[in-house]
Amino acid sequence: MSLSPKECCVLNSGSGAWAFEPLALQLSSSLGVDVSGEPRRFNYLLHVEDRGSPVECDVFIPTEAVRLASDKRLLAAIFIEHVVPTPETHLRDNFEHVLRFVREHSGSEWCLKYPTSCGASGHRLITAASAEPPNWPRPFIVQEFIRMERPEVYRTYCAAGELFGWVARRFPEGTRLSPWVAHARGARYVPLGEPPTEALEAARRALVATGLWDSFGCVDLLRKPTGDWVVLEVGTDGLFNHVDRDLGDQDFERELHRRIATAFWKTAQSYDDTTTKSRDA
Numbered sequence: 001m002s003l004s005p006k007e008c009c010v011l012n013s014g015s016g017a018w019a020f021e022p023l024a025l026q027l028s029s030s031l032g033v034d035v036s037g038e039p040r041r042f043n044y045l046l047h048v049e050d051r052g053s054p055v056e057c058d059v060f061i062p063t064e065a066v067r068l069a070s071d072k073r074l075l076a077a078i079f080i081e082h083v084v085p086t087p088e089t090h091l092r093d094n095f096e097h098v099l100r101f102v103r104e105h106s107g108s109e110w111c112l113k114y115p116t117s118c119g120a121s122g123h124r125l126i127t128a129a130s131a132e133p134p135n136w137p138r139p140f141i142v143q144e145f146i147r148m149e150r151p152e153v154y155r156t157y158c159a160a161g162e163l164f165g166w167v168a169r170r171f172p173e174g175t176r177l178s179p180w181v182a183h184a185r186g187a188r189y190v191p192l193g194e195p196p197t198e199a200l201e202a203a204r205r206a207l208v209a210t211g212l213w214d215s216f217g218c219v220d221l222l223r224k225p226t227g228d229w230v231v232l233e234v235g236t237d238g239l240f241n242h243v244d245r246d247l248g249d250q251d252f253e254r255e256l257h258r259r260i261a262t263a264f265w266k267t268a269q270s271y272d273d274t275t276t277k278s279r280d281a
Contacts, residue, residue, distance in 0.1 A: 011044065012047050087144040116240070
């Protein structure tokens with residue numbers, strides 16, 4: 001027997017729930033379930049009061065994957081472990097080690113990435129003469145900075161083990177450019193054609209490594225001057241932030257919600273089949 005919509009919900013509770021409210025209403029409409037402050041049998045988790053504690057309910061997007069996506073230090077470590085192609089990235093425990101590394105590798109440009117930021121907030125270019133930023137979370141993330149004449153970042157999406165969509169984030173003509181190509185800094189999404197096979201393979205590896213492949217997530221990528229595709233980060237919904245839906249393309253925004261809904265109910269059915277078999281056993 002399948003789970004009914006009444007047995008599922010968009011779980012959005014606690015004092016920070018207001019930040020997820022617009023998305024919660026969108027998801028409620030596309031999934032056909034209620035927004036609830038209390039968990040049900042199966043949940044699309046957006047927010048709970050104590051984000052640091054284990055979530056004691058069954059959820060669509062694994063909470064460990066949500067935590068990985070929210071912290072670039074964890075992402076860097078998991079990408080290294082799973083050999084996901086990225087710009088050269090190193091974790092350093094103290095700033096002296098950061099400066100020593102930059103001095104020893106002066107043939108490349110480097111940046112310091114703020115580990116829990118959204119929209120590239122806090123990221124900065126770094127040289128051997130840089131001062132230590134105050135109150136910076138450890139370890140430091142030192143990443144190769146790939147300079148482009150016109151900065152752009154590419155994104156693809158995944159729902160239930162299927163990649164779809166290929167967009168670029170770019171600054172419109174006449175807009176002040178920033179090395180950090182973020183929507184919050186004025187960049188906008190541009191739909192593209194078919195994605196390169198190499199980019200899709202890099203994205204797939206990142207999503208599998210972080211545990212997002214079977215639920216929902218997105219991947220941001222760059223193309224290096226050598227032509228190689230590298231992963232910057234993954235994103236998903238829940239607890240700390242959510243995937244941007246303001247894409248400037250209503251047809252694709254509808255497709256995004258449709259695919260997420262299909263993936264949610266596919267996972268809900270799988271969950272119900274598993275629990276039924278466990279109970280029967």
